[in-house]
Amino acid sequence: MGMTISQKILAAHAHLTSVKAGQLINADLDLVLANDITAPVAINEFEKAGGCVRCNDKIALVMDHFAPNKDIKAAEQVKKTREFARAQHISHFYDVGRMGIEHALLPEQGLVGAGDLVIGADSHTCTYGALGAFSTGVGSTDMAAGMMTQQCWFKVPSAIRFVLKGTLPRYVTGKDLILHIIGLIGVDGALYRSMEFTGEGVSALSMDDRFTVCNMAIEAGAKNGIFPVDDKTLAYLKEHCQKPPVVYEADEDAIYEKTIEIDLSTLKPTVSFPHLPENTKTPEEWDDREIHQVVIGSCTNGRISDLRQVAEVLKGRKIHENVRCIVIPATQKIYLQAMHEGLFDTFIEAGAIVSTPTCGPCLGGHMGILAAGERAVSTTNRNFVGRMGHVTSEVYLASPYVAAASAVLGRIATPDQL
Numbered sequence: 001m002g003m004t005i006s007q008k009i010l011a012a013h014a015h016l017t018s019v020k021a022g023q024l025i026n027a028d029l030d031l032v033l034a035n036d037i038t039a040p041v042a043i044n045e046f047e048k049a050g051g052c053v054r055c056n057d058k059i060a061l062v063m064d065h066f067a068p069n070k071d072i073k074a075a076e077q078v079k080k081t082r083e084f085a086r087a088q089h090i091s092h093f094y095d096v097g098r099m100g101i102e103h104a105l106l107p108e109q110g111l112v113g114a115g116d117l118v119i120g121a122d123s124h125t126c127t128y129g130a131l132g133a134f135s136t137g138v139g140s141t142d143m144a145a146g147m148m149t150q151q152c153w154f155k156v157p158s159a160i161r162f163v164l165k166g167t168l169p170r171y172v173t174g175k176d177l178i179l180h181i182i183g184l185i186g187v188d189g190a191l192y193r194s195m196e197f198t199g200e201g202v203s204a205l206s207m208d209d210r211f212t213v214c215n216m217a218i219e220a221g222a223k224n225g226i227f228p229v230d231d232k233t234l235a236y237l238k239e240h241c242q243k244p245p246v247v248y249e250a251d252e253d254a255i256y257e258k259t260i261e262i263d264l265s266t267l268k269p270t271v272s273f274p275h276l277p278e279n280t281k282t283p284e285e286w287d288d289r290e291i292h293q294v295v296i297g298s299c300t301n302g303r304i305s306d307l308r309q310v311a312e313v314l315k316g317r318k319i320h321e322n323v324r325c326i327v328i329p330a331t332q333k334i335y336l337q338a339m340h341e342g343l344f345d346t347f348i349e350a351g352a353i354v355s356t357p358t359c360g361p362c363l364g365g366h367m368g369i370l371a372a373g374e375r376a377v378s379t380t381n382r383n384f385v386g387r388m389g390h391v392t393s394e395v396y397l398a399s400p401y402v403a404a405a406s407a408v409l410g411r412i413a414t415p416d417q418l
Contacts, residue, residue: 002251004159005226006194009134009248013117021158021255029058030133031111032146033120035102035359036063036074039081041140042121042147046084051148053088059147060092060111061085062102065359067095070366100331100357103127103215103299108331113237114229115246119143119152124299124381126217129226130210132233132247136224157223159194160185161256164201166265171415173309174209175301175379175399178216179270181262183280191221193257196250198228201264207236208305215300216381219277269414271377272397275385286412290322293376294407295388296400297328297355298362301379304329306400307338311346313404313415319351320410326368328355352407364388370395377406 003011003018011019013027034042039061053059061081066074078095085093092111099105103124106112112128118135119125121143128135138152146152162181168174182189195217197210205213210227217225227233229247237245268282296302296310307329319325327347329335335357338344344354361368362380370376370389375396378388383395396412405413 002253002255004194004196004250004254004256005132005228005248006134006159006196006224007156009115009117010154010156019156021156023156024153025156026151026153027117029119029146029150029152030116031058031060031118032143032150033060033062033102033106033118033122033125034140034143035065035122036067036078036081037065038121038140038143040077042143043080043084045141045144046147049144049148051144053090053147054150056089057091058150059090060106061090062094062105063096063099064101064357065363066365067099067358068356098332100334101299101302101359104302104330104334107131107211108240108333110241113241113243113245114233115248119146123218124215126222126224127211127215127299129214129217129224130207131237132227132229132245134224134226137218155192157192157194159196159256160190161259162195162197163199163259163261164197164264165199165261166201166263167204168264168267171401172267172269173399173401174205174212176267176270177209177264178213179272179277179280179397180267182216182220182272182277183270185220187219187276187278188221190217192223195220195222195225197225201262202227203230203232204264206305207232208303211303212300216277219381269399269402271402271412272383274383274394274396277383277397283414288411289375291377291406291411292323292374293368293370294323294325294403295328295361295368295376295378295380296326296403297330298359298380299330300381301400302328302330302334304334304337306379307334307343309400310404311343313401313418314350314352314408315346317350317408317418319407322410323407325352325407326355326361327352328360329357331357361388377403377412379403
């Protein structure tokens with residue numbers, strides 16, 4: 001019986017010749033990840049168990065959600081994690097000044113490679129499927145066990161295959177693609193399944209597009225999202241990662257629950273309206289409702305290509321007088337690159353602000369909380385009730401192009417409407 005890419009990675013790490021959907025396995029891990037919210041919980045469980053770190057070079061702790069510390073509680077959480085990292089000699093500890101948003105930072109730092117098996121105490125750990133890795137979110141207890149054993153148990157997922165063809169039109173991005181897919185299959189349409197992207201259209205997607213697509217696989221309920229390794233992947237890995245890539249390909253007779261074909265050339269700018277990512281609408285369905293804030297950044301869309309798209313739209317224009325626009329580069333490296341390219345000049349001259357790397361407003365943490373009744377267009381990944389602030393506020397998920405155009409017009413818009 002043939003295997004998918006994800007199943008081959010799981011089989012290799014479980015030291016098995018083959019696995020099948022539904023099988024329970026125990027597998028070796030290449031990396032275990034947590035942040036300033038989830039790490040303290042994992043550390044508590046670790047200490048209760050009298051744990052000892054098995055491999056301090058295969059753990060990453062990233063202080064990104066409430067960083068810089070927003071209050072005393074946040075400061076205590078980071079302090080606990082910082083002291084644990086020092087005591088356990090954790091090689092990959094990222095604090096203020098060195099940190100970035102975890103799912104942009106780890107690939108940039110070369111901590112994830114093709115063929116790796118990664119768990120993270122954060123649901124968007126599935127981002128690394130863009131590199132041909134199997135990566136998935138887990139709870140803090142599994143995170144603690146992973147630090148102690150460098151292993152985790154898995155139920156092998158079945159898979160849905162997405163066959164991509166064509167190329168994306170102007171002003172349409174990987175964000176629009178994944179929002180289109182979530183709108184198509186729903187927030188539970190891939191529940192505990194692997195979303196495997198294939199077809200000639202894959203080559204038309206940039207690495208940043210692929211990171212975005214895999215990042216939001218969890219919003220369709222998926223266990224993971226994964227792309228095949230191609231020349232673009234290998235070029236990215238050559239630049240960032242010292243580990244030799246381990247490339248897996250799906251067998252010709254691999255079993256998929258279903259196959260969905262998508263012609264990229266037919267896609268339109270897509271926005272998820274409140275209060276679920278599946279509530280997607282294209283421009284002909286948008287209206288003139290007033291917005292109050294635009295957030296550009298996050299682990300979904302805070303990379304340099306995203307910021308360049310925003311600058312392209314904002315150049316020579318002004319943010320609407322009733323809109324607050326917050327731009328958040330995802331890492332220090334991206335921050336410097338954007339600054340040296342003059343993108344910050346464009347943002348600030350337009351009337352936006354630029355933040356240090358942080359998850360901040362995405363989870364209603366800080367740096368952009370919404371008041372009652374306010375609406376935000378955001379390049380983040382979730383728009384649940386109260387996600388970014390007050391329970392009566394609303395979040396509209398969009399691409400950087402749409403977010404920037406919306407900031408200028410004060411309503412949801414595309415660059416074509418400027």
